[in-house]
Amino acid sequence: MKEQKGMGRMWHLYKMGGITPALASMMGAQNAQQMAFIRSMSKEQRKDSIMDQPLDEMEVVVFDLETTGFYPTNGDEIISFGAVLLKGERLVEERSFYSLVNPKRKVPKHITELTGITNEMTEDAPDLMQVLHDFMEFVGKRLLIAHASGHDKHFLNTALWRTSKVNLTHRVLDTIMVAKWLEPGRSSYNLDDLLEQHGIAITERHHALEDSRMTAMLWLRYLKRMLDRNVVTLGDLYAYLSKH
Template sequence: MKEPEQTHGLWNAIKNRTLPSAIASKFGTESAQQIAFLRSLNKGLRRPETLHIQLKELKTAVFDLETTGFHPKQGDEILSFGAVKVEGVQVQQDETHHVIAKTSKRIPEEIVNLTGITQEMADQAPPLVEALHGFMSFVDDRVLIAHCSGHDKAFLDLALWKTSKSHLGHRVLDTMMIAQRLHSDSHMVSLDEWLNWYGIPITRRHHALEDAKMTAYLWTALVDQLGERAVYTLGDLYVFLSHS
């Protein structure tokens, strides 16, 4: 399929650093490049052929966010990003990403105590658009995985809209939903409960990268169990999750 002229021109602008002067002057050239990248990355990510990939061969990025609260539309913000790449069922311990983001409001004391991220750390951190750009560059076009993903998706989507007027276009899988579907008689929700269930060591909680790593090992355990249910591809998984 021929690449749309507008998208082709945007990618050329990104690669050649020749963004429109109006965008560059408003945000600064570096920020404008980051915004353009964010807009472009989220186009065309739900390719149908991805549905036929074996889960044991699927390239994913397992991620977690720490936030200043639970209500993005009421002013809570992303405090840190953590992610690790997984090749099929192999967690890539040397392929990780972690960054703290500057916040526009003071961090509540209970969040400081929970995450260990102080106001001073946040004040010295890169602005959201820069931190978001780094995170999205790292995950690239991989399928995203998170535990209780609704929380993280809401924050990511709002951050993308605020910084680049784009929406999250990635496929996102939820380890909590998959685990609950595999164990329909269980009422467990939290990451700690499922980690304990699968015998995965709990290292450090409420740290974006460490939570992402533990979730990655939970994902690989789930993939093995899904195979026992004849759920082999991403398409199979969607069908499996759609059953009541």
């Protein structure tokens, strides 16, 4: 009976004000505020076009996620977020983001061996809603860049839908796509090989913040080459990428 009353109240709130107050009534004030922020950002993001922004002036966020596996719809979870900020051709050293996430499940042994993230480390970490809120606040309305972005985008989109019932509206640019355009015919486009090719020091792989930093350095190498080719705006870049 109590459960039926709870569902009835949630349905009433949904009819009166939409999904946000309905979910908020079930989640508590802090989570409700975080969800409202994420939903508001998603709505605002859809209004703005960044395609005309000059690449040598634009602020972008290069990010990476570590996860318990490959399938967010089958129980795998994010266990860390990492991100760095670039302003045009400069890495903003004092602006970065890193947080572990409590996945509310055990971290598989092979993931611990790969990432160094243990169950003990995640037990005291903040939950997904908190870290997702903080990450999206760091990102703002900026373009997102990642290497082999499909994995990260899938997990991020799933997390946004699960926590806030919104889809990712930010553009996500994949450095693999840029590499394939600028360096066609390579036998490998994995991050280690590209970093080595461009003389970028490999620090700590499979650490979300360090992978973000290294991917950012790779992007800056490519950005210089794009500017030399008179690829000036994000729209110019997407036009070239669409042909390759």
